[in-house]
Amino acid sequence: MIQALSYIGFTSPNAEQWLQFAPEILGLEVAPRGPEGAVRLRVDDAPYRITIHSGKTDELAYLGWQTAGPAALDGSVAALKSRGIEVHEADRDLIALRPVTDLAWFIDPFGIRHELSWGLGTRPGSFRPGRPLSGFVTGRGGLGHVVLFVPDLDQAQDFYDTLGFRLSDRVEAGISLRFFHCNTRHHTIALAATPGRVGMHHLMLEVKSLDDVGAALDLCNQRGIPLAMGLGRHTNDLMTSFYVRTPSGFEIEYGWGGRMIEDEANWDIRTYDSGSIWGHKVPETAPRPGLLRPFKAGV
Numbered sequence: 001m002i003q004a005l006s007y008i009g010f011t012s013p014n015a016e017q018w019l020q021f022a023p024e025i026l027g028l029e030v031a032p033r034g035p036e037g038a039v040r041l042r043v044d045d046a047p048y049r050i051t052i053h054s055g056k057t058d059e060l061a062y063l064g065w066q067t068a069g070p071a072a073l074d075g076s077v078a079a080l081k082s083r084g085i086e087v088h089e090a091d092r093d094l095i096a097l098r099p100v101t102d103l104a105w106f107i108d109p110f111g112i113r114h115e116l117s118w119g120l121g122t123r124p125g126s127f128r129p130g131r132p133l134s135g136f137v138t139g140r141g142g143l144g145h146v147v148l149f150v151p152d153l154d155q156a157q158d159f160y161d162t163l164g165f166r167l168s169d170r171v172e173a174g175i176s177l178r179f180f181h182c183n184t185r186h187h188t189i190a191l192a193a194t195p196g197r198v199g200m201h202h203l204m205l206e207v208k209s210l211d212d213v214g215a216a217l218d219l220c221n222q223r224g225i226p227l228a229m230g231l232g233r234h235t236n237d238l239m240t241s242f243y244v245r246t247p248s249g250f251e252i253e254y255g256w257g258g259r260m261i262e263d264e265a266n267w268d269i270r271t272y273d274s275g276s277i278w279g280h281k282v283p284e285t286a287p288r289p290g291l292l293r294p295f296k297a298g299v
């Protein structure tokens with residue numbers, strides 16, 4: 001079963017812009033480039049967790065999931081194969097392009113590529129943020145969370161159930177959202193219903209201090225970097241955050257203070273009628289979701 005979001009990759013014609021955006025705005029560390037020239041970004045003591053590959057269009061290239069080790073990876077592969085999903089073993093060339101020891105990959109029913117992996121290495125004390133920063137909340141909770149657009153919520157929930165995700169709660173606020181956890185982080189993946197379309201909305205990175213959120217917000221405002229949503233606090237995971245448009249068409253939710261699910265047995269699965277307690281206002285000039293495509297079944 002999956003333990004956490006380990007790493008993530010994108011393709012983009014604007015990969016080079018991340019060399020400035022990532023350290024100066026987000027406080028990420030730029031790692032040495034990959035052998036194929038990709039921009040690799042660090043959020044903690046792992047070698048890198050975010051990769052921007054040069055490409056003609058902005059796309060979510062893959063989601064890298066952490067499993068406990070070779071046996072856990074095999075177990076997840078078997079569960080997927082029993083559902084008729086074709087899973088591919090990685091060769092040496094592919095492993096050289098990822099921060100892990102081994103992985104297997106597959107394409108989900110909506111066309112999104114997933115990689116099941118183990119062996120994300122760390123060098124304790126090696127992370128150097130790109131600007132003064134208290135650091136990112138990772139560890140057992142993994143890189144953060146992602147929110148995907150899916151054409152069919154029930155089908156998607158069924159699929160993520162196979163990977164071991166458990167429902168945290170729902171939001172019904174004009175759009176239907178379901179949130180899922182695989183560790184103590186309130187959600188590692190959330191799904192938004194967009195009939196006929198598929199894509200990705202945001203990657204959430206959680207910092208250790210509210211002041212780090214404020215400093216990032218000041219930088220965005222000073223430099224005129226477009227926000228998708230202003231500062232606010234979510235109803236369900238209680239994250240205080242804002243959403244900034246990256247150079248590659250998706251949003252980063254930059255947040256602090258996310259709730260944890262410590263006592264799963266007594267967790268109450270609720271449905272909220274609003275996504276936010278306060279704030280998260282969408283500016284009139286907010287960019288439209290950049291990674292949202294028409295979905296055709298079987299393509």
Ligand SMILES: [Fe+2]
Binds near residue numbers: 145147
């Ligand atoms: Fe989020």
